[in-house]
Amino acid sequence: EAQVTQNPRYLITVTGKKLTVTCSQNMNHEYMSWYRQDPGLGLRQIYYSMNVEVTDKGDVPEGYKVSRKEKRNFPLILESPSPNQTSLYFCASSRRVESPAYEQYFGPGTRLTVT
């Protein structure tokens, strides 16, 4: 089954404690992206990757890191989480997004709370 998986689905942590949210897709997609979703703000892109070893900042990259060492995996790293990073995070993948774009497949989401 074609899918995007994220782990963990829920996480409560404390300020400053490094964490990683994993994302994996089994569709051989080139493009992968991380979004955060906050009430009233919709989906804001954190980082994206056009292919292996290629990553770029999105709209809200501060406080986050990513890596793309393999095509299928795109982990999101919070080196020193802060309460303003409490949010719902989605990983997504697609064949590409530049014209002509392909649909993005989203993971189930990770709800992160930083106290």
Next chain:
Amino acid sequence: GQQVMQIPQYQHVQEGEDFTTYCNSSTTLSNIQWYKQRPGGHPVFLIQLVKSGEVKKQKRLTFQFGEAKKNSSLHITATQTTDVGTYFCAGSNNDMRFGAGTRLTVKP
């Protein structure tokens, strides 16, 4: 940079009423996509529009792409309780930008 604005932010309708959400971009788009997110779920792709003035239909849903490729709309005819959720547009050029979404609630 490219910005995508979506209105309204919320819409509450009586079952059977129509619903429309609008999406406007600050720049010309190469294409636009629409997604639906059910409460507690993740965004799911609905459709993509590519051509200027394009209109596509999916049962009770009608999607339009403006002539200038800077705006789009999603219209639902005779809403049902199953239509509940948040509808997002996503405009694409060199990258993709999502609108803030329109949250639709339907009263039975």
